[in-house]
Amino acid sequence: MSRTVAALALLAAFAVPTHAEPLLERAQSRGTLNVCTSDEFPPFKTLDAQGKPAGLIMDLIVDLQQQLSAEVGQPLKLQLVQVNPLNRLLFLDQGRCEVLVTSLLDTPARRREVDFASPGFYSSAATVFAPKSTAVPDWQSLRGKTLCAPATSVWVRPFESRYGVQFASFNGTAEVRKAVADSRCLGAMGDDALYNALARQPEWADYEVKLPGQDPAPWGIALRKGQPALLAAVSGIVEGWHAHGVIIDLEQRYGLTPNAWVAQQHARASHE
Known part of the structure; x- marks a missing residue:
């Protein structure tokens, strides 16, 4: 059947x-x-x-x-x-x-x-979204750096352990975007599908997705x-x-x- x-x-x-x-x-x-x-x-x-x-x-x-x-x-x-x-x-x-x-x-x-x-x-993977002027050559370069992320992100603990990333947590993605725009962190960690789309919006023209996605999962x-x-x-x-x-x-x-x-x-x- x-x-x-x-x-x-x-x-x-x-x-x-x-x-x-x-x-x-x-x-x-x-x-x-x-x-x-x-x-x-x-x-x-x-x-x-x-x-x-x-x-x-x-x-x-x-x-x-x-x-x-x-x-x-x-x-x-x-x-x-x-x-x-x-x-x-x-x-x-x-x-x-x-x-x-x-x-x-x-x-x-x-x-x-x-x-x-x-x-x-749908599907996405973890990536970093930051100003174009910010150098992020690879994941290892994030050790000791602070990224903004939603408090509920499934990627926070793995990337803390894997790469020594520090995180500033927020209630939702709107708060994360505001914190990134205010330079309260190096950039955001989040879904590559979402941030690739956001990078195409005129108000985010000075930002980009920095790294290839890791730990993909379906929506x-x-x-x-x-x-x-x-x-x-x-x-x-x-x-x-x-x-x-x-x-x-x-x-x-x-x-x-x-x-x-x-x-x-x-x-x-x-x-x-």
Whole structure:
């Protein structure tokens, strides 16, 4: 049985309240799909000319809402729940949203807290973003230097140990960007995909990504544990995005550098 067929079979139970899983049963009852999401670097997530959320991640959220609505046979209005790196997993665990769609890295440690749809939908690796005038020839040159990073970054401890980097921690990426602009650290450590996109923004023209990425990981859609049918359904939707080249098309639409991991997922999914 294919993943999509299996997901649809599981979703058939959603129409019967006595068999529905708690989160999706509640979503159907209120007619709203709550999606936790956060601020991201443009063009992954930004505001359009009307002040509405837009970008690659927002497009995927809307498609996810539409596909889940079609599969359960009921319109589900989209409700965005704003989160930050410090509260996003807490909100998910509390059931404030059915899914969390951000640039959240799918790691073994996080899988002990939440479930991730498989496969992920994008990928990134750790890099350093700093002024063009700042010399960062290699990772070893960062020993004893201070980088800014979100407090929840999975890369802080490994890079402290591996390269002797010191870190100034902040609640989120907006605070990190402000600290870098204020020269409160040599630069930022973060996702190469995000910072490559940020470097193309006019206000960051004097900054650049300094080093090739290390410790790559996929971005996964996260769900509270104990929702196997919803997890199967979301995984099937993400698999379809890769099979049909949806994410590659969005990269082209937003002028992003092609992501090699996404290309690999497309090649695999389109030939299965």
